[in-house]
Amino acid sequence: MMSPRFLVAGAVGLWIASIVLAQDGRIEVLRYPVAVASAQKATTNDGVYTKKQADDAKAQFDKICADCHPFTVAGKKKVKDVPLGEDPFYDNWTGRPLADMISTIVLTMPNDGSAVVTDEEAANLVAYILQQNGFKAGDTALSKANATAVVERPRK
Secondary structure (H helix, E strand, O other), X not given: OOOHHHHHHHHHHHHHHHOEEEEOOEEEEOOOHHXXXXXXXXXXXXXXXXXXXXXXXXXXXXXXXXXXXXXOHHHOOOOOOOOOOHHHHHHHHXXXXXXXXXXXXXXHOOOOOOOOOOHHHHHHHHHHHHHHOOOOOOOOOOOOOOOOOEEOOOOO
């Protein structure tokens, strides 16, 4: 039979563990768990880029991206082309932060090595991709530093 001290110690330990949250490699005690739970992450429906930013990226997109990345499945020219719209796009990116998309572009695009894309250029290209998928523009330009919004399907 277990000792009452052991049971109490175990219950206290579980209680403490339930109010501790590991976040970004740090351990923090939640003082206001209700407020934390109700906070919502920004999404691609929150106007996370500017119209000018997206418009200015069109030329670069047409030059280094358009040959392999149509915005519709019907626009594919080759089997390995990856659409940046419709179900293939949302199946891959929904729930992921825009920072992941920016990093993917910087590190892997264009896949033929014909150009080097900076973080700023990649953020602009992501703004153009969002624009072409029907997401509304906002007042703040997208950058890698503020690309915390997660991708979700556009609200109609």
